[in-house]
Structure formats: C-alpha cells, structure tokens
Amino acid sequence: MKLRNFMYLNTKILEDYISVIDGFTYDEESQEIQNVNEKTLGGSAGVKIISGNGEIATKKVDEVKRSVHISDAAKFDKVFKYLQSGDEDEQVKYYEFLTEEEFNSLHRDDFLEVLVTSRFSKMKELTDSVMKVADLAKVIQWIN
DSSP states (O other): OOOOOOSOOOHHHHHHHHHHHHSSOOSEEEEEEEEEEEEEEEEEEEOSSOEEEEEEEEEEEEEEEEEEEOOHHHHHHHHHHHHHTSOTTTSOOOOSSOOHHHHHHOOGGGOSOOOOOOOOOHHHHHHHHHHHHHHHHHHHHHHO
8 A cells, every 4th residue: 555645636537537437436435343252162071871061152242333434545546556457558657757759648637646846947047046136236236
C-alpha cells in the first residue's frame, strides 16, 4: 500500500471512473465484524463394568457493526490498482522526466497523479534580477 498526499484531486473524474469499474458509486459502507471463540473440554473414564464420557463447550461471540466513510484517497487507490492490473502496455506509466515526443503524445486526461517540484530557469532568475536593478536605477536617477 502506498500512502499518498493530495493537494488537489479531481473527485468528479474519480467518481466517474469508479462508477465504470463497479457499475455504481457509494460514499459509505457498513461493515460487520464477528469474532468467534469456541472452547471445548472433553474426557472419558471407565472401569471394567462402568464407563462414561463428558464434554463441556463454551462459545463467545463478539460482534461489531460500523458505518465507514470511503475517503477520496481510498477511491483513488482503487482506480490506480485497477489501472495497474492490465497488461504492461495498459498500465499507468511513471515518468522521471519527459522527452519531447512523450510530452507531445500526452493528452489532458492522461494524468492521475503528478508530483512536481517547480524550478525556474537560470534565465528567468537573471531576467528578474535585471528588472530589479533597472527599477533601482530609476529610483537612484529620480533622487539625483
């Protein structure tokens, strides 16, 4: 089981996928859990003329009924496992980076989960620095 943290999850699409997989959707389910403990003690005794046997049994049943909410993360996990259960060509792919060809072949609905660390290019940082210096130069020129 992989634990995931979602910043945003498109629950509408998730519900649609689950309704196709199961044929229905639901937000809660009831669970009934039973624990049964059974103990039996028996024995027999006998003498040449008289014999007998006896048995004592005890049974303990613990039953818990609860209503549970199905979280969005659990729904996502269900869809992800379903997608991973197909052939290798149909399974969800993991990309460490994308080539231009792979990027161009992707479509809007191809993503289920994206982990992104945004990094601005050095050129962007340089451009921002130049703009700040230009603003500073204007202030200095205005003062003189």
